[in-house]
Amino acid sequence: MKIKHLLWTLAFLVPWRGTCLAAGDGPVQWHYTAVQQGPGQYQLSFQASITEGWKLFSVTMQDDLPNSRVQLDSLPGLKLLSIEEKGQLRQAPEPLFDKAEIRYFEGKVEILVSFSLQPVQRDITGSIRYWAIKKDSVVGPVSIPFRFAWDKTGML
Secondary structure, eight states: OOHHHHHTTOOOOOSOOEEEEEOOSSSEEEEEEEEEEETTEEEEEEEEEEOTTOEEEOTTSOTTSOOOEEEEOOOTTOEEEEEEEESOOEEEEEGGGTTEEEEEESSEEEEEEEEEOOOOOSOEEEEEEEEEEETTEEEEEEEEEEEEOOOTTSOO
């Protein structure tokens, strides 16, 4: 499934801001936050800490090669504004994949998903799905679920 299709699965987002943690037992640890940027505009931030020696595949990798994706549960009425990676993107041929050019991060990366949506007060759920590689070891797809829940003040 293409990135565009995965991001369009966002559903029932609301005006919110918050911070959540998603651990994970693999070579990548995730921390994620959500903020309301303005009326009806939101941003999800997924920050990855990558274990030394491992490479995390970029969200810009094509679907027929290992990649990373943010999958959000269905969100009708969502208008995707942007998806961006902040970090040092590297590119190199990978012998394990017939020398296909791979795009990856080492150390840290932040994935930002910005969108607009009319408020709907429901929990936000989804998952971060990623692949990582270290020499001849490949991990993936690993799916790390996340959830943003409303508090009594009406904020996530």
